[in-house]
Amino acid sequence: MREALSLARAAECLGEVPVGAVVVRSGEIIGRGFNSPIGEHDPTAHAEIAALRDAARHVRNYRLPGCALFVTLEPCAMCAGAILQARIARVVYGARDPKTGVHGSVVDLFAVERLNHHATVVGGVLAEACGQVLSDFFAARRAAKGFEQGNEKGNDFVSPEFTDPYLAG
Numbered sequence: 001m002r003e004a005l006s007l008a009r010a011a012e013c014l015g016e017v018p019v020g021a022v023v024v025r026s027g028e029i030i031g032r033g034f035n036s037p038i039g040e041h042d043p044t045a046h047a048e049i050a051a052l053r054d055a056a057r058h059v060r061n062y063r064l065p066g067c068a069l070f071v072t073l074e075p076c077a078m079c080a081g082a083i084l085q086a087r088i089a090r091v092v093y094g095a096r097d098p099k100t101g102v103h104g105s106v107v108d109l110f111a112v113e114r115l116n117h118h119a120t121v122v123g124g125v126l127a128e129a130c131g132q133v134l135s136d137f138f139a140a141r142r143a144a145k146g147f148e149q150g151n152e153k154g155n156d157f158v159s160p161e162f163t164d165p166y167l168a169g
């Protein structure tokens with residue numbers, strides 16, 4: 001998770017929402033990724049997707065059975081889908097995402113029995129540190145933009161109520 005956190009900080013350096021992820025097999029990191037939808041002009045460029053792509057290329061297999069995915073933020077629906085497609089065995093995440101998290105924050109996709117693959121999921125690992133990097137990012141963005149409530153058009157990332165829930169962890 002510490003490696004995922006340092007990848008989150010790498011995303012932050014590029015002006016992206018700081019989320020990082022790694023894929024681990026037999027104790028070895030085989031895939032790394034960080035959030036980069038803005039720079040990549042790609043709505044699917046979440047940390048988990050990037051880490052899964054990296055790992056799948058590494059092992060030359062689109063299935064990653066027996067692997068664990070560590071990510072600093074609760075996965076969204078898109079990433080949960082990719083995790084299931086990749087047959088990831090275990091997901092470990094840090095902070096909860098009250099807006100798009102699908103391990104119980106909004107819905108619990110991992111608990112849907114009728115889906116054909118199931119990963120075990122554990123949340124709250126280094127949650128405070130993982131949430132703090134997000135809160136710091138949004139606080140800095142608000143400060144830089146001289147944000148006033150209701151003044152920011154088309155960017156819900158910088159709404160004041162967005163950051164604090166991460167710390168509730």
Ligand SMILES: [Zn+2]
Pocket residue numbers: 046047048075076077078079080
């Ligand atoms: Zn996602």
